[in-house]
Amino acid sequence: MTTRPALLLTPGPTPVPAEVAAAGAEPIPHHRTPAFAATFSRVLQGLARVYRTTNDVVVFASSGTMAMESAFANLLRPGARLLVVSAGSFGDRWAGMGRAYGAAVEVLAYPWGTRPDPVEVAARITADRTLDMAVVVHSETSTGSLLDLRAVGEGCRERSAVLVVDAISSLGAAPLETDAWGLDVVVTGSQKALMCPPGLAFASVSALALARSEANPTARYTLDWRRSIDAQRKGGAPFTPAISLLRQLDVALAMIERDGLDARIAETRALGHGFRRAVAALGLPLRSPDDDDCGLVTAFGWAPGIDGDSIRKRLRDAHGIVLAGGQGQWAGSVMRVGAFGAIDDRALVAGIAALEVELIAAGHVVELGSGVGAFTRALGEARTA
Amino acid sequence: MTTRPALLLTPGPTPVPAEVAAAGAEPIPHHRTPAFAATFSRVLQGLARVYRTTNDVVVFASSGTMAMESAFANLLRPGARLLVVSAGSFGDRWAGMGRAYGAAVEVLAYPWGTRPDPVEVAARITADRTLDMAVVVHSETSTGSLLDLRAVGEGCRERSAVLVVDAISSLGAAPLETDAWGLDVVVTGSQKALMCPPGLAFASVSALALARSEANPTARYTLDWRRSIDAQRKGGAPFTPAISLLRQLDVALAMIERDGLDARIAETRALGHGFRRAVAALGLPLRSPDDDDCGLVTAFGWAPGIDGDSIRKRLRDAHGIVLAGGQGQWAGSVMRVGAFGAIDDRALVAGIAALEVELIAAGHVVELGSGVGAFTRALGEARTA
Numbered sequence: 001m002t003t004r005p006a007l008l009l010t011p012g013p014t015p016v017p018a019e020v021a022a023a024g025a026e027p028i029p030h031h032r033t034p035a036f037a038a039t040f041s042r043v044l045q046g047l048a049r050v051y052r053t054t055n056d057v058v059v060f061a062s063s064g065t066m067a068m069e070s071a072f073a074n075l076l077r078p079g080a081r082l083l084v085v086s087a088g089s090f091g092d093r094w095a096g097m098g099r100a101y102g103a104a105v106e107v108l109a110y111p112w113g114t115r116p117d118p119v120e121v122a123a124r125i126t127a128d129r130t131l132d133m134a135v136v137v138h139s140e141t142s143t144g145s146l147l148d149l150r151a152v153g154e155g156c157r158e159r160s161a162v163l164v165v166d167a168i169s170s171l172g173a174a175p176l177e178t179d180a181w182g183l184d185v186v187v188t189g190s191q192k193a194l195m196c197p198p199g200l201a202f203a204s205v206s207a208l209a210l211a212r213s214e215a216n217p218t219a220r221y222t223l224d225w226r227r228s229i230d231a232q233r234k235g236g237a238p239f240t241p242a243i244s245l246l247r248q249l250d251v252a253l254a255m256i257e258r259d260g261l262d263a264r265i266a267e268t269r270a271l272g273h274g275f276r277r278a279v280a281a282l283g284l285p286l287r288s289p290d291d292d293d294c295g296l297v298t299a300f301g302w303a304p305g306i307d308g309d310s311i312r313k314r315l316r317d318a319h320g321i322v323l324a325g326g327q328g329q330w331a332g333s334v335m336r337v338g339a340f341g342a343i344d345d346r347a348l349v350a351g352i353a354a355l356e357v358e359l360i361a362a363g364h365v366v367e368l369g370s371g372v373g374a375f376t377r378a379l380g381e382a383r384t385a
Numbered sequence: 386m387t388t389r390p391a392l393l394l395t396p397g398p399t400p401v402p403a404e405v406a407a408a409g410a411e412p413i414p415h416h417r418t419p420a421f422a423a424t425f426s427r428v429l430q431g432l433a434r435v436y437r438t439t440n441d442v443v444v445f446a447s448s449g450t451m452a453m454e455s456a457f458a459n460l461l462r463p464g465a466r467l468l469v470v471s472a473g474s475f476g477d478r479w480a481g482m483g484r485a486y487g488a489a490v491e492v493l494a495y496p497w498g499t500r501p502d503p504v505e506v507a508a509r510i511t512a513d514r515t516l517d518m519a520v521v522v523h524s525e526t527s528t529g530s531l532l533d534l535r536a537v538g539e540g541c542r543e544r545s546a547v548l549v550v551d552a553i554s555s556l557g558a559a560p561l562e563t564d565a566w567g568l569d570v571v572v573t574g575s576q577k578a579l580m581c582p583p584g585l586a587f588a589s590v591s592a593l594a595l596a597r598s599e600a601n602p603t604a605r606y607t608l609d610w611r612r613s614i615d616a617q618r619k620g621g622a623p624f625t626p627a628i629s630l631l632r633q634l635d636v637a638l639a640m641i642e643r644d645g646l647d648a649r650i651a652e653t654r655a656l657g658h659g660f661r662r663a664v665a666a667l668g669l670p671l672r673s674p675d676d677d678d679c680g681l682v683t684a685f686g687w688a689p690g691i692d693g694d695s696i697r698k699r700l701r702d703a704h705g706i707v708l709a710g711g712q713g714q715w716a717g718s719v720m721r722v723g724a725f726g727a728i729d730d731r732a733l734v735a736g737i738a739a740l741e742v743e744l745i746a747a748g749h750v751v752e753l754g755s756g757v758g759a760f761t762r763a764l765g766e767a768r769t770a
Binding site: 005006008010012013015016021022023024025026027028029030031032033035060061062063064065066069072073076078096097100101102189191197198199200218219220221222224239240241242243244245316322324325 | 390391393395397398400401406407408409410411412413414415416417418420445446447448449450451454457458461463481482485486487574576582583584585603604605606607609624625626627628629630701707709710
């Protein structure tokens with residue numbers, strides 16, 4: 001095999017398009033110049049359009065986890081009451097983070113591979129008038145389960161809790177209406193549907209969340225929303241921003257604008273549908289919920305007697321194609337593929353074709369081309385549906 | 386003037402060398418692959434060599450301020466006793482951060498433009514056996530004052546406090562021996578002497594600091610040192626790292642290795658000396674301490690009747706050369722120039738030549754070439770000294 005860059009089919013980091021990558025090599029401007037101020041302002045406006053919000057969107061030079069932590073740092077004090085809805089390892093992470101912040105954490109858990117019941121989630125949030133904060137995961141990347149966030153948001157308008165949404169792998173890949181659905185805090189990262197390298201993360205902050213934050217005296221500094229919002233409203237950042245990544249984001253947001261956010265989300269859904277038809281055609285067990293709403297991430301297993309992790313290693317080493325493995329209780333038992341960001345039909349066709357080769361080499365009975373055929377057929381149908 | 390990238394003479398972000406910039410456009414590998422693990426391991430080893438330490442160096446996808454905050458988050462609990470040595474706006478920032486963390490903050494303040502007395506600093510740290518943490522700024526970027534860190538470190542070995550060093554603009558630009566000088570926590574950022582875009586920051590953590598952190602139950606998650614150190618010792622990062630920036634850092638560290646850290650530091654000192662001779666030749670008042678140890682950042686003013694900020698604006702708009710302005714109590718009254726990282730003799734010559742032009746245009750009596758001449762003469766002497 002010739003030397004070539006790895007093809008990432010992972011649900012984050014996702015591949016970075018060439019024109020976004022190129023912006024990462026441009027000479028960086030100083031962040032206190034009109035040139036950078038124009039970039040920053042464009043980025044904030046572009047983010048607001050993807051978020052579908054008029055709330056402030058705070059920009060962090062950080063991982064998505066740190067932007068999620070901003071909600072905990074701004075909203076929780078020791079003994080605060082926190083509800084976490086968990087159907088996978090990221091939900092579990094937020095529960096652990098809540099405990100690290102000294103909160104009284106209640107977990108509404110759903111089995112891995114299922115979708116949370118939005119009616120039950122909304123009811124739990126509204127029923128408890130002493131709840132300070134509720135955390136839901138929009139796309140649970142560890143399992144490929146998408147929450148019906150619209151139903152949750154609209155079902156719990158009469159709440160006392162601040163509603164915090166982990167949209168790290170969903171914003172830009174699945175429908176999400178921050179304002180229309182009444183979502184207080186929505187967090188995402190640069191390395192998912194926004195098609196940039198990792199290192200930037202974002203949190204939209206509603207008036208309610210900001211007011212609660214200001215009434216909370218706990219220790220925080222760089223994660224303090226008010227400090228960032230004050231600086232951003234004046235056109236700058238409170239600390240040296242990740243300039244090169246912001247310039248890349250500027251390019252990526254222009255691409256999203258050009259394609260149209262709704263069209264991109266529709267294509268993600270079609271790609272996910274197609275990929276799941278391929279998984280079925282190859283006789284592999286789908287571990288994600290069997291619902292096309294969840295198609296942006298697909299987790300699947302393999303037949304007994306096959307060593308899936310060594311197939312994944314072969315895909316990486318012999319084909320240069322990277323799939324994600326399982327996390328937490330699914331470690332060693334699934335592969336995970338993303339169908340969003342810059343992962344397109346060509347990339348998925350390459351991945352499925354290579355998977356067919358390695359499945360056969362491992363003794364799994366399947367016909368070469370059957371997975372790819374199922375994918376292209378289903379994709380065509382989904383696109384014209 | 387033709388369109389061309391701005392020349393940054395600012396003390397951070399500093400210019401990014403072409404080969405470092407180019408690495409920012411390469412396709413990114415997934416962070417859970419052997420290829421990335423090799424990069425990450427090389428970066429950790431390279432950082433340890435620049436830090437001159439065997440302590441763990443925690444890598445954050447963040448600004449330098451956030452890495453400094455990791456010391457506050459790991460070490461302070463409400464009511465903790467904190468000493469901050471301040472001779473400028475960054476010292477003041479750390480005092481403000483200490484108050485945000487509920488600490489009882491004592492500030493040992495020195496006038497802007499002077500160097501802290503290292504004997505006094507060490508004595509204050511050792512005298513107080515109830516002190517939890519002491520923060521010193523190695524290079525105070527707002528004024529161009531360098532602390533004699535060796536004297537401080539060696540003078541306060543018998544201390545109860547954890548010694549935290551802001552080396553954000555100094556590590557790699559001035560002598561700093563983490564282990565030999567007994568420095569517990571040393572923080573730096575990617576966008577200074579390490580010649581990378583902003584977005585990465587680092588904190589070395591001594592055994593004492595780590596033990597104190599583990600005994601402190603306060604809330605923190607992504608900034609928790611133990612969590613990062615455990616992951617890094619296994620070769621990975623606990624959260625998605627800023628992959629493209631780490632690959633750029635890998636290239637920059639190789640450049641530093643190739644040049645030799647000591648040679649680079651000696652060149653910075655020579656460049657700073659030369660620049661200060663130019664400032665004197667142009668009849669501009671030096672506002673930084675008049676000591677070549679402090680040459681990595683130079684703050685200078687201008688003659689009465691001259692509008693320095695409009696000169697700075699002209700340098701930027703007509704010459705494409707960016708100098709930093711003043712911060713805090715020096716806002717509007719100084720310009721600041723860095724002489725480290727990728728800022729070399731050519732860049733400084735260009736800056737001084739343009740400054741001469743604009744000083745004359747503003748009515749300041751000076752001979753064209755006199756600043757540049759003073760610079761090249763002093764640089765030559767300093768290099769052969």
